[in-house]
Amino acid sequence: EINLMEELTLKGITQYYAYVTERQKVHCLNTLFSRLQINQSIIFCNSTQRVELLAKKITQLGYSCFYIHAKMMQEYRNRVFHDFRNGLCRNLVCTDLFTRGIDIQAVNVVINFDFPKNAETYLHRIGRSGRFGHLGLAINLITSEDRFNLKSIEDQLVTDIKPIPGSIDKNLYVAEFQSANLDCEVE
C-alpha cells in the first residue's frame, strides 16, 4: 500500500485543543463559530449518526451546513462535495471520507468535533498536501476519554497540539491577514 502519510504535512496548520465533555461540544462549537473568522470549515465526526445529528444542530443554531457521510450514495456525496468546493455553503460536516487530505484552499478551519482514534486519520483530516503555502487552523474538541489518543497521535506525528488561547491570531488562518506575510516568505 502507498503510504499516504508521507504526502501530507501539518506544516502551516496551527493545532489547538479545547477540553470539553460530550454535553459541552455543541456549545463549544457554537462559540467557535461566533468567534472565528471562518472562510469555509470542515467539521469531522466519528460516525454517520453523529454527522446527521450535528448537521441538524448546526442548522438549528442558525448556521448553514452541508453534510456527507459514508452511507450516502457516492454520486450524491460527490455532488455535495462539489457544491461545497464551489463555495455554495460555508460549513461541511462529515465522517472520514477524504483519503488524500482536504485539498480546498478556501477551507481555513478544520474542527475535530470528535477526536480521531489514530494518527493516520488525524493527518488525513488536518494535513495538507503541502503544495500551497497554505495556513489554517485545526481545533480539536478533546474529552477525557480522548486523552490516550491525543497522546499517541501527538507522539506518532511528532507534533504538539496546544490549548486554545483566549484569542486566536488571524495571521494564522485568515487569508487577508496572511498575504503580507506570504509575500515575504515566497522567494
Added chain:
Amino acid sequence: KNGVGGGGGQMRLRDDECFGADMDEGMDTDFDFEANLALFDKAAVFSQIDGTDCNGARSRGT
C-alpha cells in the same frame, strides 16, 4: 489492543448527551474555554499515561 468494540448502547448514550435537548442551555453565553482547559493538565495527564500501564479510572474527578 484495548477492547472498545460492541459499545452500541454506550455510543447511543454519548449521542444523547451530546445532541439531546438539555445541552441547549446556556447557548446564548460563550463557552468558557479557559475554565475547561484548567480541568485538563495535559503534561501531567501524559506523564501519568507514560507512568502507568493500567490506566486508573481515577482521573474522572466525580
